[in-house]
Amino acid sequence: MKLYDAGRAPNPRRVRIFLAEKGITIPLVAIDMAKMEHKSADFTAKNPVQRIPALELDDGTVISESVAICRYFEETHPEPALFGKSAKERAVIEMWNRRVELGLFNSVATAFRHSHPFMAEMEKPQIPAWAEANRDKAIDNMRMLDEQLSRHRFVTGETYSIADITCQVAVDFMKLPKLSIPDDCINLIRWHGLVSARPSASA
């Protein structure tokens, strides 16, 4: 088993934090996205959507999509549970992980992809007006999360979950499109300190 990984990009980091929280170590294979190695014929044969991370199982099956990879490890290494422990808890965590992913995470990534010179080759056409609209969406999403975190220790409640990982990676990735948490989002700031202090934050 091996994981195709790519340094600082947010999706590979989601999986690395998840593995660190589970205490799982597996061999990493570095793919250099700046050199377009994820578009190579070899890698495309493994993952036709040409994205990192991707997990190759011992039988040759390749699992791409960060959350699919995390879910696989949740089943093979159930403790600590990061997707919930009952049908209801798992539905609530899936809901929040998607709210964060389709909301804040996606807004931040879009603001970056459609404005940063580094992405000019990968995102064609870059549309500055769409980057700008997503900066506003990112702020709205942070306010929604701040409200949730005013009532709960973590994103989905009192227990740390994959939704916290998705949110942490999104917040840390805001540096690239030069976004930051609004000063009055004190609950989100408190939560960010909490997850940043976990040993997995360095993954």
Next chain:
Amino acid sequence: MKLYDAGRAPNPRRVRIFLAEKGITIPLVAIDMAKMEHKSADFTAKNPVQRIPALELDDGTVISESVAICRYFEETHPEPALFGKSAKERAVIEMWNRRVELGLFNSVATAFRHSHPFMAEMEKPQIPAWAEANRDKAIDNMRMLDEQLSRHRFVTGETYSIADITCQVAVDFMKLPKLSIPDDCINLIRWHGLVSARPSASA
């Protein structure tokens, strides 16, 4: 238990098809999105991201996000399995469901949201250039799916799954942004006939 539903929109239909495939019947509560009922204070209290569908459990817990709702019913009604039967199968189905959702489904929805007069109030600002870019992405995604379906009966392999539902809803929704399957995508056309012939297609 009740499901907040909204007629022709694609996400509510995903859940209705899923329930039909499972043989589950639950009370539906119609929310009129044209009248902005999903933005009302009452509904916002139930779902702060103001989207349909949402499932309200008997204890008052509200689960939003179509896939979170489907996953809940997969656990309470395991047969027929629509998310897979083993850790590996579940990871592969999660991967394909996400590829279709973040790929074709998202491209079609974006082409619609950023071009159709009906969405002028809901998607501000509408960006025609972004709608146009997503028409191209939709075509690329259909070619990727056509290749997969050249080797398999269904999206994830030989068994029908939630990824087929996501793909079916995306293809049927293409009418609104006036997209269609390219004539040479014969495998995708064959598959679309297959899923459209299932009784659940009318859900």
